[in-house]
Amino acid sequence: MRKIIVFWRGQLRSKGIxxxxxxxxxxxxxxxxxxxxITESYIFKKWTESAQYTDVIVGYKGSPLQIVASTLxxxxxxxxxxxxxxxxxxxxxxxVASSCPVSMGDNIxxxxxxxxxxxxxxxxxxxxxxxxxxESDEDVxxxxxxxxxxxxxxxxxxxxxxxxxxxGESHDHHHLNIVGLIKAERTADGKAFFSTxxxxxxxxxxxxxxxxxxxxxxxxxKSALVMLPRLFEKRTDEQGAFPxxxxxxxxxxxxxxxxxxxxxxxxxxxxxxxxFAFILSYLGGTERPARSFLRLQKxxxxxxxxxxxxxxxxxxxxxxxxxxLLLGLLQGFYVHNELGLVFVPLxxxxxxGIIQSxxx
Numbered sequence: 001m002r003k004i005i006v007f008w009r010g011q012l013r014s015k016g017i018x019x020x021x022x023x024x025x026x027x028x029x030x031x032x033x034x035x036x037x038i039t040e041s042y043i044f045k046k047w048t049e050s051a052q053y054t055d056v057i058v059g060y061k062g063s064p065l066q067i068v069a070s071t072l073x074x075x076x077x078x079x080x081x082x083x084x085x086x087x088x089x090x091x092x093x094x095x096v097a098s099s100c101p102v103s104m105g106d107n108i109x110x111x112x113x114x115x116x117x118x119x120x121x122x123x124x125x126x127x128x129x130x131x132x133x134x135e136s137d138e139d140v141x142x143x144x145x146x147x148x149x150x151x152x153x154x155x156x157x158x159x160x161x162x163x164x165x166x167x168g169e170s171h172d173h174h175h176l177n178i179v180g181l182i183k184a185e186r187t188a189d190g191k192a193f194f195s196t197x198x199x200x201x202x203x204x205x206x207x208x209x210x211x212x213x214x215x216x217x218x219x220x221x222k223s224a225l226v227m228l229p230r231l232f233e234k235r236t237d238e239q240g241a242f243p244x245x246x247x248x249x250x251x252x253x254x255x256x257x258x259x260x261x262x263x264x265x266x267x268x269x270x271x272x273x274x275x276f277a278f279i280l281s282y283l284g285g286t287e288r289p290a291r292s293f294l295r296l297q298k299x300x301x302x303x304x305x306x307x308x309x310x311x312x313x314x315x316x317x318x319x320x321x322x323x324x325l326l327l328g329l330l331q332g333f334y335v336h337n338e339l340g341l342v343f344v345p346l347x348x349x350x351x352x353g354i355i356q357s358x359x360x
Contacts, residue, residue, distance in 0.1 A: 019312065019314075019315040020315070022279065022280075022312060022315040022316060022319070023315045023316065023318045023319040023322070024319065025272075025275075025276055025279065025319070026276075026315070026316045026318075026319025026320060026322075026323070026345045026346075027319050027322050027323050027326065028272060029269055029272045029273055029276050029344075029345050030319065030320055030323035030341065030342040030343075030344070030345060031323050031326060031327065031342075032268060032269035032272055033269045033341040033342075033344075034327065034341070035268075035269075053072070053123055053124060053216075053243075054072075054100070054123065054216040054217065054218060054243060055217055055218050055219045055222070055224075055225060055242070055243075055244070056216070056217040056219065056225075056228060056240050056241070056242055057071050057072075057214050057215070057216050057217070057240075057241040057242075057243065058082060058086065058090055058214060058215040058216075058217065058238055058239070058240055058241075059071070059078065059079050059080070059082065059213070059214045059215075059238070059239050059241060060078070060079045060080030060081060060082055060237065060238070060239065061079065061080075061236070061237055061238060061239045062079030062080065062239055063079065063239075064239060064240070064241035064242070064245075064246060065241075065246055066078075066079055067079055067214060067239060067241035068241045068243050068246050070104065070213075070214075071102055071104075071213070071214045071216065071241075072188065072243070073188045074104070074112045074188050074191075074192065078104055078105065078213045078214065079239065080213075081211040081212065081213055082211065082212060082213075082214070082215065082237070082238060083210065083211050083237075084209070084210025084211065086215075086235075086237070086238055087099075087101065087210065087211075087212055087215055090215055090217060091215075094220075095219055095220055095221070095224040095227065095228065096217050096218070096219060096220070097218045097219060097220045098119065098217075098218045099119075099215055099216065099217050099218070100116065100117055100119040100120050100123055100215070100216040100217075101115075101116060101117055101197050101212040101214075101215055101216075102114060102115070102116050102120070102212060102213055102214045102215070102216060103115030103116070103197045103200040103211075103212050103213050104213045104214075105162070105200070105213065106160040106161060106162055106200070106203060107160065107161055108140075108158050108159075108160050108161070108176070108193045109150055111146065111191055111192055111193060112191075112192045112193070113140075113160050113192070113193045113194075113195060113199075114192050114193065114194050114195070115194075115195050115196055115197040115198070115199050115200045115212075116194060116195075116196070116197060117196070117197065118133055120194070120216075121133060121182070121194075123216070123218075124184070124185065124186060124189055125185040126182050126183070126184050126185065126189055127182060127183040127184075128141075128180055128181075128182055129144050129180075129181045129182055129183050130144070130154060130180060130181040131154045131178075131179050131180030131181055132179055132180050133179075133180055134179065134180075134194060134195050134196050134199075135179075135196075136196070137195070137196055137198040137199040137201075137202045138174075138175055138176055138177055138199070138202075139176075139177065139179045139180075139195060139196065139199075140158060140176045140177065140178050140179065140193050140194065140195045140199075141178065141179060141180040141181065141182050141193070141194050141195075142178060142181065142182065142192075142193045142194070143181070143182050143183065143184050143189070143190040143191070143192075144181040144182070144183060145190060146190060146191060146192075147178070147181055152178055153178065154178050154179065154180065154181065155177065155178065156177070156178045157175060157176070157177055158175075158176040158177070158178065158193075159174070159175070159176065160174070160176065160193075160203055174199075174202050174203040176195065176199070182194075197212055225242060225244070225245075228240055228242075229242075273344065273345070273348065276345055276348065277348055280312065280348065280349055312349055313346070313349050313350060316345050316346045316349045317346055319345065320342050320343050320345065320346050323342045324342055327342070
């Protein structure tokens with residue numbers, strides 16, 4: 001065994017980088033077989049995650065997808081504002097268990113400023129890290145990460161700008177102060193500032209008093225999801241957006257792309273596997289003189305194999321274990337039950353090594 005370790009030490013000195021690259025290539029090939037399933041699971045998790053926060057989002061008449069995208073993800077401009085009468089109607093509706101207003105349209109340093117109530121932080125699983133949540137119209141909270149990125153802290157004074165761009169009209173007359181730092185579960189919340197809905201009326205000199213951009217609703221019963229669409233049809237200036245239905249439609253639209261991805265997820269790893277076999281053959285070929293020399297010294301076939309191919313097998317084994325670790329870290333949204341593919345490169349390494357040992 002001592003001779004084998006001494007031989008390996010020489011190999012590592014002369015071409016250690018090759019074995020590191022071999023381990024990394026193993027990770028790429030091993031996880032490549034799961035790429036499509038990981039992507040599909042990630043998308044599905046994000047859809048179901050967002051659907052669980054709210055049952056219905058009431059917005060101004062327009063595209064339901066636009067209302068969901070703007071309210072939950074800040075990916076679109078809002079369709080408009082709904083007035084205080086509409087807000088009161090839905091807050092008191094017998095099918096509604098609770099509501100959460102959302103006001104949008106301004107930004108701080110290019111990041112959205114969201115006016116909302118304390119319910120939002122509970123609904124979206126936002127944790128207060130330091131300070132307190134907004135109470136007055138001058139209070140603002142922001143994620144600790146974004147505050148660090150922008151060089152802000154509790155007590156920092158801010159001004160918002162109109163629109164989604166930082167170069168919009170500045171509301172210099174309305175002062176804002178950071179009163180708390182939060183930890184957000186969703187990326188969209190981690191990249192935004194939060195204040196009260198009343199802050200929006202102050203920033204715009206009292207205009208639109210009582211209006212909000214959207215009203216998120218939680219229903220007393222999921223069966224109400226079937227009843228509400230007809231009610232929205234009778235209300236002229238309102239649009240009901242149902243995230244669970246929106247995401248179901250998106251999933252159907254994504255299905256062909258995901259199916260195509262599954263095909264590529266087989267073809268691409270196979271191509272990588274062929275490249276992997278070629279690299280193994282090349283590395284094994286460089287060891288041919290060493291194998292001949294070791295046989296002249298009357299070493300057994302097993303010893304020759306371990307000396308010349310052992311480091312390659314070890315590097316691939318480390319790569320396979322790293323792949324298992326990586327898949328384990330993704331356990332939050334991707335539960336992998338079939339782990340055999342991770343060890344395909346290891347099996348190929350042993351087979352190529354045996355074949356080359358027999359030829360030499």
